[in-house]
Amino acid sequence: MTRRGFVVGGLATGALLAAPGAALAVPGADAGREAATRAGRPAAAASSATSAEGGPDIVDCGGWGARPNSAVVPVWNQKPVKILVHHTAGPNGADTSRGAADAMARGIQNFHMDARGWLDSGQHFTISRGGFVLEGRHRSLEVLRGGRQQVEGAHCTGQNVVAVGIENEGTYIDQDPPGALWDSLRATCAYICAQYGIAPTELYGHRDFKNTICPGDRLYGMLPRLRDEVAGVLRQRIEGGPTKASWPLLRQGDSGEHVLAAQYLLEDAGYRVSPTGRFSTATAAALTEFQRATGAEDPNGILGGESWPVLARTVQRGDGSPAARAVETLAAGRGAEAVPDTVDAAAWQRLLGTGGPAANTSVDPVGPAR
Numbered sequence: 001m002t003r004r005g006f007v008v009g010g011l012a013t014g015a016l017l018a019a020p021g022a023a024l025a026v027p028g029a030d031a032g033r034e035a036a037t038r039a040g041r042p043a044a045a046a047s048s049a050t051s052a053e054g055g056p057d058i059v060d061c062g063g064w065g066a067r068p069n070s071a072v073v074p075v076w077n078q079k080p081v082k083i084l085v086h087h088t089a090g091p092n093g094a095d096t097s098r099g100a101a102d103a104m105a106r107g108i109q110n111f112h113m114d115a116r117g118w119l120d121s122g123q124h125f126t127i128s129r130g131g132f133v134l135e136g137r138h139r140s141l142e143v144l145r146g147g148r149q150q151v152e153g154a155h156c157t158g159q160n161v162v163a164v165g166i167e168n169e170g171t172y173i174d175q176d177p178p179g180a181l182w183d184s185l186r187a188t189c190a191y192i193c194a195q196y197g198i199a200p201t202e203l204y205g206h207r208d209f210k211n212t213i214c215p216g217d218r219l220y221g222m223l224p225r226l227r228d229e230v231a232g233v234l235r236q237r238i239e240g241g242p243t244k245a246s247w248p249l250l251r252q253g254d255s256g257e258h259v260l261a262a263q264y265l266l267e268d269a270g271y272r273v274s275p276t277g278r279f280s281t282a283t284a285a286a287l288t289e290f291q292r293a294t295g296a297e298d299p300n301g302i303l304g305g306e307s308w309p310v311l312a313r314t315v316q317r318g319d320g321s322p323a324a325r326a327v328e329t330l331a332a333g334r335g336a337e338a339v340p341d342t343v344d345a346a347a348w349q350r351l352l353g354t355g356g357p358a359a360n361t362s363v364d365p366v367g368p369a370r
Contacts, residue, residue, distance in 0.1 A: 056184055056187040056188045056191055057133065058125070058133045058134070058135060058141055058188075059101075059102075059132065060135045060141050061141075063134070064134050064135075065102060066105070066106070066109055066120075066121075067113065069119050069120040069137075069138045070119045070120070071119040072119075073119065073120060073137060073138050073139050073151055073152070074151070074152040075143060075149050075150070075152070076161050076365070076369050077148075078149070078161070078365070079147070079149070079150060079196045079197065079198075080150045080192075080196055081196075081198060082162060082163045082202040082203070082204055082360050083164045083165075083189055083192055083202065083204070084156055084159055084164070084166070084204050084206055084208075085166055085185070085203065085204065085205050085206070085215050085223065086123065086155060086156075086166065086167045086168065086205075086206045086214050086215050087167070087169075087170055087214055087215040087216050087219055088108065088167050088168065088170060088171075089171050089214065090169060090170060091170070091171070092129065092170040092171060093169075093170075096129050096178070096180065097130060098132055100128065100129075100130065101130055101134060104126070104128055104169055105134045108121055108126065108136070108167065109121040109136075120136075120137045121137050122155045122165070123137065123153060123154075123155045123165040123166065123167040124137055124140040124151060124153050124155070124164050124166065125140060125141075125165075125166045125167070125188060126169065127166065127167070127169065127184050127185055127188065128169045129180070130180055131178075131183060132184070133184050133187075133188050136153075136167065137153055137154075138151075144192065144195055147195040147196055150162075150164075152369055155167070156209055157210075157297055160364055161364040162363065162364055163204070164196075166185065166188060166189070168219065169181070171216060172217070172218045172219035173217050173218065174218060175216075176218050177218075177219055182222075186226060186229050187233070189203055189226065189230045190230045190234055193230060199236075200230040200234060200238060201238055201242065201357065202360055203227050203230065204223070204244070205219070205220040205223055207220060207304045207305055208244075208246055208247075208305040210304060210306045211296060211300055211302045211303065211304035211306045212298070212302065212304055213249065217249075223242075223244075224241075225242070227242040227244075228242040241356065243356040243357075244356050244357055244358075245346065245349045245354065245355050245356045245357060245358050245359050246349065246354045246359065247304065247305050247308035247349065247352070247354060248303075248352055248353075249302065249303065250262055250302070250303040251279060251284075251302045251303070252283075252284050252301065253279060255277055255278045255279065256277060257277065257329055257330060257333040258352060259278060259279045260275055260277035260326075260329050261326040261327075261329050261330050261352070262279075262287075262303055263276070263277070263283060264323065265311045265312060265326050266283070267322040268321055268326070269290055269311065271286040271287075271289060273286040275322075275325075283301075284301030285301065287301050287302075287303055287307070288300065290307070290311065308348075309345055312348040314343065314344045314345075315327060315342075316342060317340070317341050317342070327343050330351035330352060331351060334351060334353070339351065346358070
């Protein structure tokens with residue numbers, strides 16, 4: 001099922017592990033919370049955990065008044081290997097209080113359980129516009145503290161065991177997230193990376209794996225910065241740079257060589273579409289048909305990380321096919337850049353200008369949780 005319609009500090013990679021249900025005692029943590037309170041930033045709640053100096057305070061499900069989960073929460077005897085960043089696609093409200101954060105978390109849980117029929121909130125953690133970090137699905141905080149297992153979520157099909165899902169309150173298509181939210185997102189990602197040994201490069205957006213606008217153009221565009229800042233918190237260096245190989249997100253109203261290449265690829269796949277370079281309703285309709293035929297989770301006419309790898313087939317340059325014309329279109333746009341004779345996924349991404357170190361494409365295991 002689709003998941004919804006809907007402080008840089010001294011954290012070291014060898015962060016101490018706490019026993020399930022216990023908070024870590026950190027020298028100076030109380031002073032840090034007092035300073036945060038004076039500065040108007042979220043302070044620790046009574047029901048929370050502090051990871052290490054500079055780490056986040058996380059309010060557990062009981063702290064924000066969660067309903068009980070309707071079934072046993074699956075827990076897997078394996079560590080996640082990446083983090084997925086989402087936005088809630090809700091309003092960018094002005095109320096940044098703790099009360100508003102709690103109400104937001106309850107609203108998400110109600111929607112996921114009552115409308116989606118899920119056993120609990122789909123995401124592992126939620127960050128409010130005021131910077132409050134809340135546990136999403138029950139047991140996520142307990143299991144994160146242990147650093148050895150993973151709660152199965154429902155935030156992105158195929159990524160619910162291998163990735164920790166973080167929802168960020170608001171819509172970030174044409175607005176940046178507030179500073180308080182950003183600071184908490186960085187600290188939370190750093191703590192998760194430290195607990196599980198996840199490299200700071202392994203932070204992704206929902207759109208990297210599905211045909212969705214989530215987490216919004218602005219927040220998605222900030223992911224290289226997030227990787228870089230998380231690496232700084234962990235005192236690590238990123239080899240190869242903070243930008244990962246990805247696929248561009250295309251939707252109605254877009255235009256240019258990327259759209260033209262996608263239209264040639266749709267034509268190559270046998271769909272009637274006029275290669276104009278403008279993403280029209282007809283292009284969206286053809287793409288939706290393609291998505292239905294190829295088993296996309298949500299056939300919606302948005303071209304993202306789920307459908308690009310299927311559409312951009314491996315092609316021999318100059319073979320006369322529409323796919324080869326797509327290659328030449330992109331090669332011309334990049335100014336006679338060297339193009340290999342065999343264009344595979346990595347070569348397509350370089351031609352699209354979204355290349356970089358390879359993304360982690362691991363998917364959820366098949367079988368019973370432990």
